[in-house]
Amino acid sequence: MQVYDLPDPRGYFGPYGGVFVAETLMQALEELKLAYEHYRFDPEFQAEFTYDLKHYVGRASPVYYAKRWSEQLGGARIYLKREDLNHTGAHKINNTIGQALLAKRMGKKRVIAETGAGQHGVASATVAARMGMECVVYMGSEDVKRQSPNVFRMKMLGATVVPVESGSKTLKDALNEAMRDWVTNVDSTFYIIGTVAGPHPYPMMVRDFQSVIGHEALAQMPALTGRQPDAIIACVGGGSNAMGIFYPYLGLQDVRLIGVEAAGLGLASGKHAAPLNAGTPGVLHGNRTYLMQDENGQIIETHSISAGLDYPGVGPEHAWLKDSGRAEYVAVTDQEALEAFHDLCRFEGIIPALESSHALAHAAKIAPTMHRDQILLVNLSGRGDKDINTVAALSGITL
């Protein structure tokens, strides 16, 4: 079997990835690459990272057998990797801890971040508070509205939240604005990107920091069930929680890897956020990957009930895993995600994030077609407290 050692030194996963940025940022990315290459295998850095993940984040996150829900669905047994139990409520903190440790070593006193659902913004504000760094978070004004609890959390943590009014006023526009800030303040500022997208080395670096999820699961699943799962299911916005759990499993060919994109109102409606299912390759936000675009190469507006999946691109490694066939990518509608959201609340007493509910919904679809001896592992990437306004509004309730 061939050893998987992507990306290549230029940041490519097959034809995807690279460093497509304006000249002003090239040197900053080179410095980041060198710093990360140095600390990636530095025992002291890794020890500090591991210590923080254990004592600050609360890792390892448990794997939980959703017995009642599995029995209700009939078929495969569904296990949940409980990233929702992390400090700050999602997988995002794994990455921000890693990048903040790097920022500190690079002597940066100011961090910036983009956020959609607000989970990455909260996770960035959290690590900045802890390290005494200034933190500015860019967030589409549309998302500021629908994720207001997280906006308040960021402010309490001392961050400045800047609502972005340009374009579609969602995650992609927040990313554009963060890039503009970075170009302007490149000497003092560390840009904490929240997913496995952006220019090299971000996709690789964020994947590495998030792969703690998959490494834990590799040990937990045999201990709990006697073997590895038949399939792993994770939602894909930019793709960081999915890469985090997939990566350590890439060499285990018997384990199916299934990424779930947001089908919004349905793939046929055009109102979705599923570039791997319905997009074409192009260049955006520093890398070549699958994008939602029109025939002129303009990025088109996306739609998803979940702010964290409402993004027209996807990390370049997922683009490669799709083309190479190692992972499969499906899509789940708003409605299906909502049903799974409510089911997990009622059957398991767990309120999942709307993002994670997409992965749950796909599990609910395929579990009944599988045998009782088969095992699905779903990455429960975050908890749903932040989504109560959205869900209440859909049920006609004002909080």
Added chain:
Amino acid sequence: MSRIATCFAHLKQQNKKALIPFFTAGDPTPSKTVPLMHAMVTAGADIIELGVPFSDPMADGPTIQRSSERALENHVGLKDILGMVQQFRQDNKTTPVVLMGYANPIEAMGYEKFAQQAQAAGVDGVLTVDYPPEECTDFLECLAQHNLDPIFLLAPTTVDARIAAVARAARGFVYYVSLKGVTGSANLDLRAVQTRLSELRRHIQLPIGVGFGIRDGAMAKAMAEFSDAVVIGSRIVQEIENASPETVVARVETLVKSIRTAMDS
């Protein structure tokens, strides 16, 4: 000799510096683009930098972002813009036209098709903000085959090793970004730019243009003292934004003329 090289050679003889106005094609409306180009030439522009609108202009400040949005509301795409250049060329065979934009519209059209059609339309140079030379080897080959000059940016942050690499890939002229920031920023440091340009000249034989943050004739004149060309973008786009459809061409002509006069004084 290419139109861009001819243009700079000609200016050198006259001991003048190039004035390069920028605006976004399709802003305020598609029908004004060609008249605006001609008016700029009449007012003393030497090269025209025509912006290709993109939905996600990451290197641009609010002024040019809004112009991009207006152009996109008018459904102006790369193909339409090539048509506009072709129309401009019917009456103007000498003024170089440089397209400036982002990679994805070109990716969507395809390198070969773009290069072939751009050449046919009469485009002279292409500046793609998010294609550093390392990432566009195949594209550069297509441009070369169709006699199109790749224009590259250099920044205050570019280190020596990269300056040399950019210089090797560049044709026509090199565009020095005069500040750390997006287009339309206001923190320009004249002395720093001057020092930097003399460093750049050690690696670069091509003419060097300076842009980002140049807002008036006085600033343009100061920059022209030590550069070969001055690019003015946000200030012109702002004039377009503030004008009515009836006055826009005349107002832009007056503005460009005032900058030209200041530069030559």
